Amino acid sequence: MNKQLHRDLVRSGRWRWVGLAIAPVLALSGVALIPPPVAQAQALSPEVRFPFLADPLEDVPRDPLLPTPPVLRPLSPLEQYTLEQDLDQLATEAEVLAQSGETDAALELWIRE
Incomplete structure (x- = not known):
């Protein structure tokens, strides 16, 4: 942005309106201003996990x-x-x-x- 335009926007107070106009565009374009929460895997002990992941055809009972x-x-x-x-x-x-x-x-x- 050139310096003259920047000065005019700041002096006139219209810079706030420019920011309000850019915010929906950024939100709709997929630009994330806040990072999404990170999903964390649940750590299950082998005793709990085994019955769910066991293959009855290959595992020895x-x-x-x-x-x-x-x-x-x-x-x-x-x-x-x-x-x-x-x-x-x-x-x-x-x-x-x-x-x-x-x-x-x-x-x-x-x-x-």
């Missing part, structure tokens, strides 16, 4: 005796006791299957145990 979700700490005494009881039950079932002649099913239970 978790053993129901193991805690769900997996814990990253030693088992509590109550959890150890429950696990021992469940493993003893598996061993008993495997013994019954082996005695009845179903060695393949018994072997699967022993391997699982």
Whole structure:
């Protein structure tokens, strides 16, 4: 803008009207005077995310005796006791299957145990 025009606008007070005329043009043209808010991704732990993203055709199912979700700490005494009881039950079932002649099913239970 040349200096003479600038001086005339400032002296006459018409510069305010020029600003009011430019504001809608900038708003409609997509020029952002205020930056849009930044979207932040939500960080989900693997224990929560796994059931939603698991592929049932490719994933190996978790053993129901193991805690769900997996814990990253030693088992509590109550959890150890429950696990021992469940493993003893598996061993008993495997013994019954082996005695009845179903060695393949018994072997699967022993391997699982």
